[in-house]
Amino acid sequence: MADLILSGPISAPAxxxxxxxxxxxxxxxxxxxxxxxxxxxxxxxxxxxPHDPAEQDLMSAQLPPAxxxxxxxxxxxxxxxxxxxxxxxxxxxxxxxxxxxxxxxLLAAIIGIALGLVAGAFGGVPDQSxxxxxxxxMAFPPVLLSIVxxxxxxxxxxxxxxxxxxxxxxxxxxxxxxxxxxxxARDYAAAxxxxxxxxxxxxxxxxLPNLVPLIVTLLAVEMGIAILVEVxxxxxxxxxxxxxxxxxxxxxxxxxIVYQAPWIMALPILAVIISVIGFNLLGDGLRxxxxxxxxx
Amino acid sequence: MSDIxxxxxxxxxxxxxxSTSPFGKPVMRDVIKSVDLAVPRGAxxxxxxxxxxxxxxxxxxxxRLLEPTSGGIQFDGTEISHLSEAALxxxxxxxxxxxxxxxSSLNPRLPLAVTLTRxxxxxxxxxxxxxxxxxxxxxxxxVGLPTAFVDRYPHELSGGQRxxxxxxxxxxxxxxxxxxxxxxxxxxxxxxxxxxxxLKELRAKLGLxxxxxxxxxxxxRVLCDEVAxxxxxxxxxxxxxxxxxxxxxxxxxxxxxxxxxxxxxxxGWLDDPPSRQQPQQQGSAA
Amino acid sequence: xxxxxxIDNLHVAIGAANVLRGVSLRVEAGExxxxxxxxxxxxxxxxxxxxxxxxxxxxxxxGQVQFEGRDLLAMPDKERRGLLGRRIALIPQDPMTSxxxxxxxxxxxxxxxxxHLGLSKRAALDRAADLLAEVAVRDPARVLQLYPHELSGGMRxxxxxxxxxxxxxxxxxxxxxxxxxxxxxxxxVLQLVERMRQxxxxxxxxxxxxxxxxxxxxxxxxxxxxxxVLEDGxxxxxxxxxxxxxxxxxxxxxxxxDRPADALKPVPPALIESLWAEARRLDQLTAxxxx
Numbered sequence: 001m002a003d004l005i006l007s008g009p010i011s012a013p014a015x016x017x018x019x020x021x022x023x024x025x026x027x028x029x030x031x032x033x034x035x036x037x038x039x040x041x042x043x044x045x046x047x048x049x050p051h052d053p054a055e056q057d058l059m060s061a062q063l064p065p066a067x068x069x070x071x072x073x074x075x076x077x078x079x080x081x082x083x084x085x086x087x088x089x090x091x092x093x094x095x096x097x098x099x100x101x102x103x104x105x106l107l108a109a110i111i112g113i114a115l116g117l118v119a120g121a122f123g124g125v126p127d128q129s130x131x132x133x134x135x136x137x138m139a140f141p142p143v144l145l146s147i148v149x150x151x152x153x154x155x156x157x158x159x160x161x162x163x164x165x166x167x168x169x170x171x172x173x174x175x176x177x178x179x180x181x182x183x184x185a186r187d188y189a190a191a192x193x194x195x196x197x198x199x200x201x202x203x204x205x206x207x208l209p210n211l212v213p214l215i216v217t218l219l220a221v222e223m224g225i226a227i228l229v230e231v232x233x234x235x236x237x238x239x240x241x242x243x244x245x246x247x248x249x250x251x252x253x254x255x256x257i258v259y260q261a262p263w264i265m266a267l268p269i270l271a272v273i274i275s276v277i278g279f280n281l282l283g284d285g286l287r288x289x290x291x292x293x294x295x296x
Numbered sequence: 297m298s299d300i301x302x303x304x305x306x307x308x309x310x311x312x313x314x315s316t317s318p319f320g321k322p323v324m325r326d327v328i329k330s331v332d333l334a335v336p337r338g339a340x341x342x343x344x345x346x347x348x349x350x351x352x353x354x355x356x357x358x359x360r361l362l363e364p365t366s367g368g369i370q371f372d373g374t375e376i377s378h379l380s381e382a383a384l385x386x387x388x389x390x391x392x393x394x395x396x397x398x399x400s401s402l403n404p405r406l407p408l409a410v411t412l413t414r415x416x417x418x419x420x421x422x423x424x425x426x427x428x429x430x431x432x433x434x435x436x437x438x439v440g441l442p443t444a445f446v447d448r449y450p451h452e453l454s455g456g457q458r459x460x461x462x463x464x465x466x467x468x469x470x471x472x473x474x475x476x477x478x479x480x481x482x483x484x485x486x487x488x489x490x491x492x493x494x495l496k497e498l499r500a501k502l503g504l505x506x507x508x509x510x511x512x513x514x515x516x517r518v519l520c521d522e523v524a525x526x527x528x529x530x531x532x533x534x535x536x537x538x539x540x541x542x543x544x545x546x547x548x549x550x551x552x553x554x555x556x557x558x559x560x561x562x563x564g565w566l567d568d569p570p571s572r573q574q575p576q577q578q579g580s581a582a
Numbered sequence: 583x584x585x586x587x588x589i590d591n592l593h594v595a596i597g598a599a600n601v602l603r604g605v606s607l608r609v610e611a612g613e614x615x616x617x618x619x620x621x622x623x624x625x626x627x628x629x630x631x632x633x634x635x636x637x638x639x640x641x642x643x644x645g646q647v648q649f650e651g652r653d654l655l656a657m658p659d660k661e662r663r664g665l666l667g668r669r670i671a672l673i674p675q676d677p678m679t680s681x682x683x684x685x686x687x688x689x690x691x692x693x694x695x696x697x698h699l700g701l702s703k704r705a706a707l708d709r710a711a712d713l714l715a716e717v718a719v720r721d722p723a724r725v726l727q728l729y730p731h732e733l734s735g736g737m738r739x740x741x742x743x744x745x746x747x748x749x750x751x752x753x754x755x756x757x758x759x760x761x762x763x764x765x766x767x768x769x770x771v772l773q774l775v776e777r778m779r780q781x782x783x784x785x786x787x788x789x790x791x792x793x794x795x796x797x798x799x800x801x802x803x804x805x806x807x808x809x810x811v812l813e814d815g816x817x818x819x820x821x822x823x824x825x826x827x828x829x830x831x832x833x834x835x836x837x838x839x840d841r842p843a844d845a846l847k848p849v850p851p852a853l854i855e856s857l858w859a860e861a862r863r864l865d866q867l868t869a870x871x872x873x
Contacts, residue, residue, distance in 0.1 A: 187395045187396075187400040188400060188401050188403045188404075190356075190361055190393075191401050191465070193361060194391075194392060195388065195392075195414055195415040195465075195468075196385050196388035196419065206406075209403070209406060210405050212405070346764035346765070346766065346767075347764055484621050485835050485836055485849075486835055486848065488837075489837070489846055489847070489848035489849065490848045492837070492846065493848055513765075513839050514837040514838055517837060517839050517843060518843045518846050519843065541839060541840070551766060552766065553839060555765045555768070556765055557769070557772075557792070557795050557797060558794050558797065558838060558839065559793040559794045559797045559833060559838070561797050561817055561822075565798045566769075566772060566773050566776050568773065
């Protein structure tokens with residue numbers, strides 16, 4: 001009890017949440033709001049979109065947004081070449097984006113983290129195998145890999161998700177491997193062994209909680225990356241086609257008529273930029289909010 | 297039942313150093329050369345060494361965090377030098393370690409309630425959340441920390457408080473034998489004194505046998521019954537603490553003692569060689 | 583007798599917390615004064631204030647720091663930078679982080695000598711080798727070519743001592759230079775610091791928490807707690823007949839290799855509590871007083 005007083009007043013744990021939020025700062029708030037907005041739009045698109053995204057009206061093709069000359073109130077952000085409501089398509093695309101982002105990131109994370117943990121915790125042959133695998137894997141051009149995949153699976157969302165998982169698991173694996181090794185070198189890991197934990201118990205009960213901040217941050221950033229990849233793969237014709245709305249698809253279509261109807265390409269680009277910024281800021285804010293627990 | 301709780305015979309530890317060629321056998325570097333120790337039940341053995349002496353490695357060998365590359369370790373009559381992790385598990389309830397840096401030796405992302413009772417949990421002695429909190433509170437009380445600290449995280453404690461928590465964790469299953477590796481090294485004089493007193497008290501109360509590793513001979517004097525001086529992976533001198541401090545035999549021991557700056561003004565101390573050979577002993581020989 | 587360093591009623595705060603509460607101390611020419619305190623006492627803050635290395639949120643609320651009669655705090659930055667490293671030097675605590683790990687020792691020493699003494703590269707190299715020989719480094723020419731990580735802790739500390747005395751400073755601030763060292767190496771380093779001081783005629787402010795080190799190298803000492811000076815005087819007097827209860831308690835709590843085990847008396851928590859209460863009262867008083 002003595003050195004409680006000897007060391008001078010120690011700040012009480014009071015509100016850990018509040019100090020975490022304070023550490024996260026503006027990035028956490030702005031990122032959080034943007035991502036929440038994206039998720040809400042994706043969730044409620046069928047309710048809030050003014051039109052059916054697939055509904056064509058050739059009489060109203062290439063109408064500019066309502067606030068520009070020639071626009072109509074019925075189509076707040078204009079229409080595309082087939083007369084489909086741009087705003088509605090943007091909203092429904094959010095669903096595509098979010099599903100790609102969530103599913104692909106989680107799958108890439110699960111595979112990458114599992115392999116990274118094994119490599120970092122066991123060392124020796126498992127580490128060598130996984131590391132060499134990663135080295136070789138990363139040597140393949142990602143777009144080429146995606147095209148090959150699409151040739152096998154066929155174009156569409158599944159192909160996009162598969163492409164992201166197949167390429168990006170290596171990012172998770174590398175970082176988790178390094179962090180696992182760093183954590184295992186610390187005294188609390190040695191203490192776990194002395195206390196009698198098996199290797200598996202130590203990994204699950206002691207090491208994993210220390211990996212959580214890193215994993216959360218990586219996931220947030222990966223979701224932003226996934227959205228971008230969908231756009232890229234659209235150009236290569238691997239992503240969804242036809243009536244299913246996606247930002248990548250809109251950009252690809254809009255590119256053809258960028259001089260006549262620039263809003264068809266510009267607006268989805270803006271949506272992508274805002275979403276990616278949102279995920280990056282969120283990831284950054286989460287890192288700041290969760291990490292300092294360890295720093296001290 | 298033998299009087300000696302822990303015994304080592306020609307204990308050695310070497311690891312492969314970076315060799316100059318990628319082919320052929322790696323060059324082995326001896327950290328511990330040939331150490332014979334005999335720690336009687338209930339005694340406190342001080343292990344003194346400067347950096348590079350191998351004292352931390354020796355400490356880790358004694359708790360079998362490392363496996364010796366030569367020689368043997370016997371704990372309570374059982375040969376433990378090359379036991380598998382599975383075979384060691386029951387013994388881990390009886391052999392424990394307190395680490396030097398409390399900042400890194402407590403899991404930063406877990407509250408004390410979990411950290412302190414982790415061993416109980418792993419050995420199946422916990423009966424649920426309520427039990428965990430109660431047992432953690434009891435352990436905190438044992439080391440003089442407020443029971444409200446069960447919910448605190450390591451970064452919400454001071455250095456001395458963290459060190460106490462480290463001691464509490466080691467005592468969870470009431471071990472017989474503890475290795476304390478430089479546990480007061482980073483602490484202020486006032487905090488250090490409290491931790492030393494705590495350890496003395498616990499040793500008497502729980503009947504612990506302790507190996508106390510330190511580079512600081514003055515601290516060793518406070519706590520230990522016997523001392524072993526380690527240098528370059530070997531024990532150059534050992535004996536009862538009173539004898540070592542009043543009549544050191546080995547030149548290195550004398551050198552160590554002479555280099556200690558006591559808080560007395562002494563004009564000749566900085567001269568070469570020092571005018572004082574070793575600290576004049578006050579009080580009883582013990 | 584002119585004071586090399588005179589600190590008068592220095593109040594420094596970091597945000598809302600006061601770290602120095604009216605610290606006053608004097609270092610005479612050629613004197614070795616120990617600045618003693620535990621962690622959090624504010625002893626490194628004193629050095630940082632002199633060097634202008636306070637953290638961003640720190641504010642000097644009141645007080646003066648005079649070096650050789652000149653006001654350090656009011657001095658323009660450029661003028662102060664001309665003094666630091668040359669007339670006022672620092673021997674830092676951690677040699678590993680104080681030396682640039684990616685530059686050779688010789689390069690770092692030469693850079694310092696060229697900056698402050700305006701020497702040519704050739705002349706600077708020669709002087710660097712001489713300095714290393716002064717700090718008893720064998721084969722200075724070889725060491726100049728090495729990187730910091732290729733030297734032992736004791737060797738690195740010698741290099742830093744050489745760099746501190748390189749420009750014949752009037753004041754050297756030694757910030758816990760032996761805390762991380764083995765006891766035998768510590769003695770060698772203390773011997774060295776004393777020898778260099780005598781040869782170059784500097785005054786030293788020796789910051790430490792170790793009363794034993796103070797006893798051996800400091801002729802006078804100042805005891806700090808919670809940013810306040812509790813006791814001040816010749817070392818021989820303070821250690822034998824301490825005036826303040828805190829000093830007495832620290833001495834009683836210091837383990838001694840020449841005393842039996844039961845001589846150790848931990849510092850009474852009540853004493854520390856009362857000291858903090860005094861510090862808080864002082865804060866209230868200075869807050870109400872106009873700046």
